[in-house]
Amino acid sequence: MATASQAPAPELHRPSLRTRLRRDKVMLLLAVPGVLFFVVFHYVPLLGNVIAFKDYQAWLGFVDSPWVGFDNFAILAEPAFLRSLFNTLKFAVLQLVFSFPAPIVLALLISSIMRPGVRRFVQSVVYLPHFMGWVIVVSLCQQLLGGTGVLAHLTGALGLPRIDLMTNPDTYPLLIILQGVWKDSGWGTIIFLAALLSIDGEQYEAAAIDGAGRWRRLVHVTLPGLVPVILLLLILNLGTILSVGFEQFILQRDSVGAPAGEVLDTYVYFNGIVDGQWGPSTVVGLVKGVVGLLLILGANKLAHLFGQDGIYR
Amino acid sequence: MEAPSTVEQIAKVVAVVVVCFLVIYPFVNIIATSLSSEAEIVANGGVISLFPTRPTLDAYQAIFAGGVVSRAMLVSFGVTVVGTACNMLATITLAYALSRPIVAGRPILMMVLLTMLFGSGIIPNFLLVNALGLYNTYAALILPGLISAFNFLVMRNFFMNLPQELFEAARIDGAGDLRILLQLVLPLSKAVLAVITLFYAVAQWNAFFSSLLYLQDTSKWPLPMVLRLYVLQGQPVGIDSAAVAGEALPSIQAVQMAVVVVSVVPILCVYPFLQRYFTKGVLTGAIKG
Structure with a gap:
């Protein structure tokens, strides 16, 4: 998903880290719950995938369960x-x-x-x-x-x-x-409705003047206008x-x-x-x-x- | 441009009417069935096509007389209200914090965006929730989905498009970041707040997968789990028979549909107030970025 990038402000004198930390203190505090959430519920489970290489036993836990290499991958042939x-x-x-x-x-x-x-x-x-x-x-x-x-x-x-x-x-x-x-x-x-709205109306007029009927305008103006969105969604x-x-x-x-x-x-x-x-x-x-x-x-x-x-x- | 031909015009009207009918009819059918008596359902071979001739509220009396459905509704309401409040609090604070170029803002944003490309899998998530001691608690329905990366992006994008000069002016007047959030940003963001609240609330209300994974006690089940049990798995609805003793028991099918109706109605109630925002570019803005 494309996000509007935070263009770095063209600062001549970049303030020191400490100054910026003090400046952004409140903002950083506000970010803490969200950051904690993503670390705990998205990145920690990512590490939990190590049990793909272990014989996981509930009473032994993540760390103490024995390693079994690629044995578990046998499931991919079942x-x-x-x-x-x-x-x-x-x-x-x-x-x-x-x-x-x-x-x-x-x-x-x-x-x-x-x-x-x-x-x-x-x-x-x-x-x-x-x-x-x-x-x-x-x-x-x-x-x-x-x-x-x-x-x-x-x-x-x-x-x-x-x-x-x-x-x-x-x-x-x-x-x-x-x-x-x-x-x-x-x-x-x-x-798609948003994409349709953003198609330039002049293109339709030009096509109509060139004698394109409704269907030809659909094929030659509307559908090409939708291609970027369709590709994005396909990806x-x-x-x-x-x-x-x-x-x-x-x-x-x-x-x-x-x-x-x-x-x-x-x-x-x-x-x-x-x-x-x-x-x-x-x-x-x-x-x-x-x-x-x-x-x-x-x-x-x-x-x-x-x-x-x-x-x- | 030339006007469309009459044939095209008629075809279009028919298409629109058919589409609307296909969306609306299922709702009409379940409401009609839930209001029907056993006799009428049997006489019609199980199908009430438009509206019962003699509507009755027996089915609703039965499910609200106490018991499983009433409790499940309470649970769903509670989880939806508390859950949505937590969702909004966490999403607003993170989106606001990252709406300005702050120290470490970029890596934090990257960290959030990467989670959209790679999921960590059902099993590790399940084991984590267990390890945190959240199994069989309502927190397990709320915490693992606290922030949706998509909702976060929509909100952050909205915040970034607000007139920043306003905030600069407020800062010069001595307002802190928190005050700017509460007194300027939030009041200016009603549209996006409404939409995201709706998304979270509907997701909480419909939550089925997390309840299936994490709630062991049937007494803790929210409405979707009960709906599945009664309608899809065909369990007899737990009606307190003492409450309806002496009267004819309502039709099983009517009771099942009444449970569907009470699951749908709260969504139908909030939807009209919030749907007008969808067309205002609140959503597409984030995608086009």
């Missing part, structure tokens, strides 16, 4: 792990193909609404599902798409087999995508490609069964916290984190090659 990796990648690709473009289309639709009042109303409506937690979203789906739900009722009334999307492993990917699109495509429009998505969303999957894993519903995060949870396989599960989490980091750095490099800013320079 069928259950590979299955959850495969599922994760499958859902990630589906999300990229179907859930990613949804907000772009919706943003184009919203921006084409001419009356400001109507536009604001539609925006308020489509942002709302973002604020529903996954437990609520899955409960709503249960009511609408489950065995006794509206969809089953409708298909039953039409003489078709009653459809139950909630417990069917074969249609599970569809369910996941539908839920994701319902919950977050409205919220996702915010950034951010790449970095989280192995985190398809914990709550959504753990809530529904049991109703469709582990073969269809297990992803890396749920695998770490059940294998580690439920079954107590601390070391091997930490390996999975660690590998996931490292791969995610490498993907972000790589994708960012790629964006630079395309002449885009990416998330940082």
